[in-house]
Amino acid sequence: MSSNNMLYSNLGKSGILVSKLSFGSWVTFNEQLDLDQAYLLMKRAYELGCNFFDNAETYAAGAAEMIMGQAFQRGVQEGIWSREDLLFSTKIFFGGRGSRDTVNSKGLSRKHVVEGLRASLNRMNLKYVDIVFCHRPDPLTPIEETVRAMNHVINRGWAFYWGTSEWSAQEITEACRVADTCGLFRPLCEQPQYHIFHRHRLEIEYEPLYKEFGIGTATWSPLAWGILTGKYSGKNIPQGSRLSLSKYSSLRQRVFHERAWQLEITDSLKPIAEELGCTLAQLAIAWCAANPNVSTVITGATKLEQLEENFRAIQFVPKLSAEKMKLIDEITGTKPDYNAEMKMARRIRGLER
Known part of the structure; x- marks a missing residue:
């Protein structure tokens, strides 16, 4: 396997190494991809050093899990990889294929965690996933029930670790406290959105979690729905892009109206990309990977050349001095001010004038 200078880091406070x-x-x-295309992309990603592949029960109503599982088995048959070579994750909350959309076919109850994960494993044709994520917090289910359910599936050998996705720092802290009190496994990592335009949660809200619990992160949307590639500059919509899909018409409206400022800022980043000798997409991905609290950046692609461009971003991480x-902070104006927020909080609580 050619690593293409891939970087690896421990996923949270665990012994597993995950590709950056x-x-x-x-x-x-x-x-957008059938089985043959998905296999080629997974194979090439692996050749470039990727060892972590992410999924969810709700993606394409479960069909995404089926395709990933079939692609994995094809790679085994062709001698490309073995199960020990790869890390697979899925996420439970929204339900998957075969769900009749009943009141208990979603959420993070013990019932749906167990039934949902078993259904995911059947679709992927795997005995276990390496990480199972709680795809969203579930206010209808006590966190202790979810923590115990996640520990149950780990004890049954259906997953090695569990994590959260888009949970608040308070919810993650409560889960860790419950786990510690009951002698159970804590959540290992969180899967939050993170990119140049969306920084507060990972950089400010989660800061105490890294120090106290050793929480890792598997971040998603490094290109801000494709905005940071620069391909939508001038409100252009390339054929086959995400915004060209009819199901994302509402997102298209938001990008060209509510997020028009992001298109303008993206254009302003072009000189930095040119100076580094990289594309805007590579700059955006490298920027995410350069954050020491980011364990891995989840990327996506529909074409080999797109995947290869994304993965070459790893070469530019050391160049981001x-x-x-x-x-970049000065150009974008998106860096959250931790000191200012702490000062405001202290003032509100009467600790400062």
Whole structure:
């Protein structure tokens, strides 16, 4: 396997090493890619050093899991990889294929965690996933029930670790406290959205979690729905892009109206990309990977050349000096001010005037 200078880091406070760039199936598998295309992309990602592949029960109503599982088996048959070579994850909350959309076919109850994960494993034709994520917090289910359910599936050998996705720092802290009190496994990592335009949660809200619990992160949407590639500059919509799909018409409206400022800022980043000798997409992905609290950046692609361009971003991570990162902050104006927020909080609580 050619690593293409891939970087690896421990996933949270665990012994497993995860590639700094990983590959996900959201939007693409079954919607834009068939089995043959998905296999070629997974194979190439692996050749470039990727060892982590992300999925969810709800992606393409479960079809994405089926395609990923079939692609994995094809790679085994062709001698490309073995199960020990790869890390697979799926996410439970929204239900998958075969769900009759009943009141208990979703959420994070013990019932749906167990039934949902078993259904995912059947679709993927796997005995276990390496990580099972709680795809969203479930306010209808006590966190202790979810923590115990996740520990149950780990004890049954259906997953090795569990994590959260888009949970608040308070919810993750409660889950860790419950786990510690009951002698159970804590959540290992969180899967949050993170990119140049969406920074507060990972950089500010989760900061105490890294220090106290050793929480890792598998971030998604490094290109901000494709905005940071620059391909939508001038409100252009390339054929085959995400915004060209009819199901994302509402997102298209938001990008060209509510997020028009992001298109303008993306254009302003072009000189930095040119100076580094990379594309805007590579700059955006490398920027995410350069954050020491990011364990892995989940990328997506519909074409080999797109995947290869994304993965070459790893070469530019060391080139993002503190000076370059500061310049990006100045151009974008999106860096959250931790000190200002702490000062405001202290003032509100009467600790400062």
